[in-house]
Amino acid sequence: MVWRITWRGLLSHALRFVMTALAIVLGISFLVGSFVITDTIRSAFDDLFAQATKGTDEIVRFQAQIKNTDLGDVRPPVPASLVAAIEAVPGVRAAEGLIQVPNVQILDRKGKPAGSFAPQVGYTWVRDTALSPWRLASGRPPRTAGEVVIDRGTAIDKRFHVGDRVNILTPTAKQYVIVGITRFGRVDRPLGTTASLFTTTEAQRIANKVGKFDQIAVAAQPGVSQEQLQSRLRAAFTDPQIEVLTGTQYRKEQQSNIRKQLGFINIALGIFAGVGLLVGAFIIFNTFTIVVAQRTRELALMRAVGASPGQVFRAVLGESTLVGLIASIIGVAGGVALAAGLRALLAALGVSLPGGSVVVEPRTVVLGLVVGLLVTVLAALMPARKAATTPPIAALREVAVEGEVDLARRITSGVVVFAVGTAALLLGLFVVSSGTQEIWLVGLGALGVFGGVITAGPAVVRPFARLFGAPLPRLRKLPGRLARDNTLRNPRRSARTAIALTVGVSLVGFITIFGASAKKSIRHVFGGQLHADYLLTPGSGGFTPGFSPDVTAAVAKLPQVDAVTGLRLWEVRVRQPNGKLGGNDPIAALEPSVIGRVLDAGHLQGNLEHIDRGIAVSQKFAKHLHVRLGDTVTLTFGAEPQDTTLPVVAIYEKTSLAGPMLVSIATFAQHVRLNFDFLDVILAKPGVTPTQMADAVKPILASYPTVKLEDRNKFINDQAKQVDQVVAFIYVLLALSVIIALLGIANTLALSIYERTHEIGLLRAVGMSRRQVRSSVRWEAVLISILGTVIGLVLGLFFGWAITASLRDQGFTQFDIAPVQLVVVVIVGGLAAVGAAVVPAWRAGRMDVLDAIHTE
């Protein structure tokens, strides 16, 4: 019986549930899609590592000194002599030293980088085929420093053949002869990576690791297990810094690193999916509430003829379960399709993932179904309860509406919740400094702020619609007037609909303000603390972090150039007052003779130019370490087994640009085997115009096509522009929740119009034109959307201000409310609402007058 009612209920109101379902379908698709694509990428990497280490039984290397930097774990290289020592251990069949250089760009015939969206890497050519995944497709291995083997993918793409000459930035520009073309196992190139393989000595030279290797790969003799060999090697090399991993352990480590990174991506995407689903839950709640109110008579009739409250409850909840289930199934399928589409997109960008199809783990499917179902059923719980408590007498009343709003109570409780939320948020941001506590406080605080707004929402609708609806009657005459009044008719419904939009818009507003403030801060910091005429940057792409120091040296020799300094960045670990190594801290290196002229670090103790003999630290960091001028700081750069102790030669005030520590390029190069500069800062000689100087620099860049020469303003603008890219990316992710909210507006309108069928018929009978009906519906949508958008922006403004202010110490010195962008958001919100209203408006206009009049 109950199921029959459920089924009938669904069928008779099929359309209204389609929109509801769509909200869940979108949210679940996004969630499932993010899991499927990360699983697919992970499995591709798993395969890649498995392939690369298939024949490797042991890895011998130094322990990592610094973990999880931008360039991965940092460990000192092992001496090349270790290879022979390993080969002498019984049970070892072969040992090969490995080198990997992260920044090796092959240039195509036009001088452009051959790779694009993937790493461009240099390797040693490993002779033992068991210890290398690379297989020559044609040619032979490199024998001299001038010879190179390149991957077949690049060779085909850029039409390189054996015997051709090729320019490679290692990062120093050098011409090689291609002697071989190679594949990675059976694929032309692994995950789009551009690979150059050199002789061992050439790779060591490029990597700044002459006489050393990153690690040594070992193959066991037949009959010797990985574990046996591991204990023999451990026994042979007792240096505690030396690490011996079996091939299996090494593979697991690599795979878990990837898993960890993809896990972060998953969490980030999951948050956006969660926001979308939250908005979806809101819409479902709204829809079921409206539907239950509209069916009061029918439900009361059922109760009158003997249905128990439990039966009514189950009938309504059954509807939500069915909707949730169907939507979740479609959502899971949609997610898989989304991931497949993304995979195709990646392939089009040159990063093709191997394997036949996307990876759909059972846990992904289960997660999608469970989350979709739970969200739907939970959202329908309250409306179902309300349906169950319908008194039978309601059958005799005229059309029942949702209960009136107790404004005073709503405002009071809304304000209380809002205040508590705000307090928690501010406490978390400004007072508490323990990481986890802070995150909890900020998260719960944000929820409280939303909760307060949701509670007080209906009370706000009336004054708001009065205010923003005021021009409507003049603007659109009667249809405008009706639009405004209809918004006010059921303030709770309007508020619920609007607030679905508020959630997404507040985040959009927050990101907009945060981004604008970040840009303003960047401009402020660079503008105030960096002195330069021109700068050199490595150019586009995060996969090319720097350029050859040769460029810096050549620029320094120009007569037009007064001074130039490279900039290098690294992460180090510093001994704390308690003697232990601290976490990762950034360090920057500059030329001592130039630093004082390009960097304004504020109030100074000591002299920055003395960093050739030591280290400069910020006031804050000095305080943290309890050091004063003349004391020493002990730190590890990670690339060598022992610590480095440096005297403090200067203590500076401003950290936004300089960070906590500064050393000289020479100190940096001595301890870090990094072979490139991140940036060059150039000052022109007095009397030389910056443009004259730029003209002199340009010829040097002929062999470095990726390096960009920019004047100071352009450079600062480019830095600021990077923020735009991040903001744009987040906009795209937030679009999900905004689209779901717009679906909600469309759905609520459709339901309201259904409710007002008779009224619309009447209006049409007395002469309202279709166009006027449509216009009225449209303006109602616009009002609701502006309500949601404006509240969202106010919240976004608040979040933006609070979070920017709390990051003042991290360099967010400026706050920008981005008025233009925010106005654009309001306008876009209004226009989008017009879009959402198209179908409901069309249906309202199309209604048959007579049918409508006869509908009750």
Next chain:
Amino acid sequence: MSTVTVELAAARVVEATKVYGRGDTEVRALDTVDASFERGRFTAIMGPSGSGKSTLLHCLAGLDHLTSGHVFLGELELSGLSEKQLTKVRRDRLGFVFQSYNLVPTLTAAENITLPADLGGRPIDQAWVDRVIDVVDLRNRLTHRPSELSGGQQQRVAVARALANQPDIVFADEPTGNLDSKSSGDILRFMRKAVDEFNQTIVMVSHDPVAAAYADRVVFLADGRIVDEIQSPTRESVLEHMARLGD
């Protein structure tokens, strides 16, 4: 039929036929009906339930389309008009009173009265509207919403709205169907007054012989055909005709 009647007719139907459904379920709601409604007169349409009264009214008002035949509003033939033109005709030249739910709930009584004019964006003839409001005795209820008015008051607002527009013709489908005898009497007197004082043309469907007696003429429908007609009816003469038809 003399040419004089044709010229005077505010509305007329010629060989009007309306068929609902097809085959077994076919219903001839109107069967080649010829009728005309003269200017400045109050006509009542009576007949048993299902005889086609509402259908005739809807077709006259351009709310529904005939299966065959013609509807004229004065000189204007409705059958050829587009939906847009029909909307304009309804707004500018016709008035309506339904049995119930006549008013837009979000608008006040006064706003409901001027609704058609507002929809058309036309200036309101305030003197005329004031006069109508006084006739229906609504002066002290103007700012009320429909939910704050009694059923009888709501119908009076509906009548006022129908008249406020100075339409060529007012159609009313059982306007007193939901009212007690006192309120019905009020409504019918207003309609009568509108005909006498403003020379308004009214066509009203009713089941009630008392209501029909307010009219100048009663047309009887049965099974989609006009079967009888009385001029200057009284309650008794109407009852008598109804009894005859019932046989």
